[in-house]
Amino acid sequence: MTVEYLVYFIPFYIVGLVLYIVRALKGPTLPDMVLAIDCMGYVLAALLVIFSLYLGSPLIIACAIVLTLWIYALDVYMSKYLEKKELGE
Amino acid sequence: MNLLNPVLTIIGYVLVGIGAFCQVVAGIGMNRFPNFFVRLHAATICAIGGSFVPIIGCSLIALSIEEFGVIRFFLAGAGFVTAVFLLILAPVGSHLLAKAAYFSKAAVLYPKAVDLLEEDVERGEIRE
Amino acid sequence: MIDLRTYLFTVTYIAIVVNTVIALYGIFVRPNILKKIIALSIFGDCTFIYAIIIGFRKAEPYPEIPIMITQQPSKEYIEHFVAKAVDPLPPALVLTGVVIGLAVMLFLIFLSIQAYRLFGTLNIRKIVRMRG
Amino acid sequence: MSDLYSLTPYVVLAVSALASTIAVYLAIIERDLIKAVLYSAIQSTFYALIFYLLMVPDIVLVYIPVAVGLLPAILIIAVKKTEKYEDVGGVPRTTSIIVLLSVTVFTLIAGYLLVVSHAITFDVFPSLDARLLAKWFLATTLWWNRLFSSMSPEAVTAIVWDYRGLDTYFETSVMYLAIIGALAIARYLDIPRKEYREDVMGMSIIGKMSTRVIMPMIIIVAISIALHGHLTPGGGFQGGVTGAVTVSLLIFIFSVYFATRFFKISIAILLRIIGLAGIVLSATIVAIIGFLIGQPAYIFQNQPKIIAQIGLPYEIGGNLISGTLLLFNTSEFLAVLMGFAILFLLLSIPEENVLEVIKGEVE
Numbered sequence: 001m002t003v004e005y006l007v008y009f010i011p012f013y014i015v016g017l018v019l020y021i022v023r024a025l026k027g028p029t030l031p032d033m034v035l036a037i038d039c040m041g042y043v044l045a046a047l048l049v050i051f052s053l054y055l056g057s058p059l060i061i062a063c064a065i066v067l068t069l070w071i072y073a074l075d076v077y078m079s080k081y082l083e084k085k086e087l088g089e
Numbered sequence: 090m091n092l093l094n095p096v097l098t099i100i101g102y103v104l105v106g107i108g109a110f111c112q113v114v115a116g117i118g119m120n121r122f123p124n125f126f127v128r129l130h131a132a133t134i135c136a137i138g139g140s141f142v143p144i145i146g147c148s149l150i151a152l153s154i155e156e157f158g159v160i161r162f163f164l165a166g167a168g169f170v171t172a173v174f175l176l177i178l179a180p181v182g183s184h185l186l187a188k189a190a191y192f193s194k195a196a197v198l199y200p201k202a203v204d205l206l207e208e209d210v211e212r213g214e215i216r217e
Numbered sequence: 218m219i220d221l222r223t224y225l226f227t228v229t230y231i232a233i234v235v236n237t238v239i240a241l242y243g244i245f246v247r248p249n250i251l252k253k254i255i256a257l258s259i260f261g262d263c264t265f266i267y268a269i270i271i272g273f274r275k276a277e278p279y280p281e282i283p284i285m286i287t288q289q290p291s292k293e294y295i296e297h298f299v300a301k302a303v304d305p306l307p308p309a310l311v312l313t314g315v316v317i318g319l320a321v322m323l324f325l326i327f328l329s330i331q332a333y334r335l336f337g338t339l340n341i342r343k344i345v346r347m348r349g
Numbered sequence: 350m351s352d353l354y355s356l357t358p359y360v361v362l363a364v365s366a367l368a369s370t371i372a373v374y375l376a377i378i379e380r381d382l383i384k385a386v387l388y389s390a391i392q393s394t395f396y397a398l399i400f401y402l403l404m405v406p407d408i409v410l411v412y413i414p415v416a417v418g419l420l421p422a423i424l425i426i427a428v429k430k431t432e433k434y435e436d437v438g439g440v441p442r443t444t445s446i447i448v449l450l451s452v453t454v455f456t457l458i459a460g461y462l463l464v465v466s467h468a469i470t471f472d473v474f475p476s477l478d479a480r481l482l483a484k485w486f487l488a489t490t491l492w493w494n495r496l497f498s499s500m501s502p503e504a505v506t507a508i509v510w511d512y513r514g515l516d517t518y519f520e521t522s523v524m525y526l527a528i529i530g531a532l533a534i535a536r537y538l539d540i541p542r543k544e545y546r547e548d549v550m551g552m553s554i555i556g557k558m559s560t561r562v563i564m565p566m567i568i569i570v571a572i573s574i575a576l577h578g579h580l581t582p583g584g585g586f587q588g589g590v591t592g593a594v595t596v597s598l599l600i601f602i603f604s605v606y607f608a609t610r611f612f613k614i615s616i617a618i619l620l621r622i623i624g625l626a627g628i629v630l631s632a633t634i635v636a637i638i639g640f641l642i643g644q645p646a647y648i649f650q651n652q653p654k655i656i657a658q659i660g661l662p663y664e665i666g667g668n669l670i671s672g673t674l675l676l677f678n679t680s681e682f683l684a685v686l687m688g689f690a691i692l693f694l695l696l697s698i699p700e701e702n703v704l705e706v707i708k709g710e711v712e
Contacts, residue, residue, distance in 0.1 A: 019116030
């Protein structure tokens with residue numbers, strides 16, 4: 001199996017994840033926090049795909065699609081919250 | 090197919106390596122940049138360079154592993170779908186968030202050199 | 218000498234226990250109803266993780282998902298599958314639990330929005346004093 | 350190499366658990382409610398990673414939409430409709446100290462019990478072996494013997510409907526009743542009639558255009574997750590909550606007046622009733638067939654057993670459909686999707702209309 005060499009790349013993604021957590025917990029304003037949560041979601045999607053290959057269980061990859069979709073939905077909710085309009089409009 | 094497999098594997102690993110580099114760079118940028126609107130650049134590097142590229146790379150690696158059998162096409166297909174979603178949705182999400190943050194004044198543009206959007210709004214060319 | 222994997226897994230478990238305690242503190246002390254609902258959802262998630270941990274097993278090199286990949290499998294493949302896959306019963310129970318938790322949470326949020334419309338505040342101590 | 354290979358997932362588990370602890374602490378301490386919701390979203394993201402590494406993809410597929418998507422969304426709407434900051438007045442200091450002390454004592458006892466109960470076999474904390482019942486479930490997953498197996502290669506979905514169908518049925522009923530409760534709170538209310546205007550309502554043109562492009566793809570992904578529930582991770586509920594993102598995007602990106610072109614509250618209620626009727630049908634169809642033929646059969650039966658030898662076919666033309674599992678997944682998908690459609694439509698009624706009705710009732 002050629003998959004084992006992925007182990008040398010995973011720590012970099014973890015370092016990126018930890019740096020985004022720092023910004024998400026520290027972020028002075030609301031949009032900063034949401035942006036950092038977005039980045040966490042995207043790096044997690046990449047990690048889920050890498051892990052599904054790495055652990056040899058290909059069927060668990062469907063989780064990454066759903067995570068991408070709902071992170072986008074969180075963006076939409078927060079921008080709707082920040083706008084002055086009524087929710088339905 | 091056998092001849093192509095090593096090529097696919099090498100390309101896939103190169104893409105995953107690019108993704109790892111981009112993640113670390115974007116993480117540093119996320120913490121060092123001064124305000125929200127500058128941090129959007131770091132978020133773009135994270136979404137496209139750090140996630141879209143390695144997911145494509147993982148799909149290519151998956152195509153080259155013949156021990157998975159037919160399942161490897163499932164893995165590669167789901168990977169491509171995830172990558173396409175990410176490519177379309179991540180910039181749109183950033184755009185919506187940036188627009189809402191600018192017009193609701195939730196994020197302050199602190200070291201401000203020039204704000205062309207504000208001038209346009211004052212002249213009435215762009216409506217909120 | 219303890220296996221390093223066991224040590225890391227114990228760290229995970231203790232972190233979840235600490236989460237449970239903080240969530241319980243939030244449920245009991247914080248006065249805002251929405252804050253209580255947030256704490257309640259965190260507490261529910263922690264209990265789901267306990268249930269899943271019961272079914273996890275330390276197979277070599279890593280356990281498999283409880284889904285068979287090949288149809289009409291051979292006897293050897295079934296033996297390999299039984300020796301490595303995780304327990305499928307806790308996920309089935311947690312699936313039910315997540316749905317019921319979501320339903321209860323939604324109903325509570327609707328009730329608290331209605332309470333704000335009627336009383337004008339979400340501080341539960343003030344609401345109690347208002348009625349009595 | 351091999352050691353590093355098997356150690357990496359455990360390291361990621363520990364890192365994500367510790368990060369989630371910080372997020373939980375901040376979520377409980379924070380006074381700004383919207384920040385608390387975002388911290389709890391961070392915690393949910395890490396819990397999803399933990400569930401993923403504990404190898405339960407079905408839970409991840411249901412947990413990400415519920416805890417990262419739907420619950421923060423509805424909490425954000427609730428915070429926007431009510432107060433933004435938590436008012437901590439009225440909490441006596443002694444009460445909080447007493448509660449903190451008692452909770453800490455609880456933790457110490459629980460931790461002590463944990464250590465004692467695992468002290469004997471401490472180096473196999475995640476146990477090496479599964480329980481006998483689990484082994485039975487795993488071995489009969491696809492044994493290719495219809496008298497014992499449920500003929501579905503996925504053990505979790507087989508258990509959810511084939512072995513524990515009554516649980517699932519009542520779970521769906523609880524969901525149904527919760528939405529009936531929400532409808533009862535919003536009685537006499539409907540979405541006001543207004544014309545949809547492209548240039549004024551909704552968010553920016555970039556968001557609208559790309560949402561139009563992406564919407565059919567999301568629907569196809571949701572349907573494939575739902576209808577492949579007996580083959581791959583997923584099922585009716587997972588597909589339904591994935592499809593609910595389309596409803597929320599329609600309402601938030603365009604507007605509720607655009608969404609009501611496609612479905613109104615009454616139509617959504619009707620479709621949800623059809624979904625629940627489909628679940629009832631898939632629970633009783635074998636019993637009905639047995640009653641008509643005159644052979645013994647049971648409710649919640651799928652494949653033939655030794656004492657009741659009728660059942661639905663497990664494949665059609667070489668494609669595995671696992672008896673009633675396909676029918677159940679389709680009906681559950683419809684019921685859950687329409688339930689969330691009702692919920693989002695109810696939440697997007699303007700606040701002035703609601704206050705008018707409530708004011709009229711009080712007087």
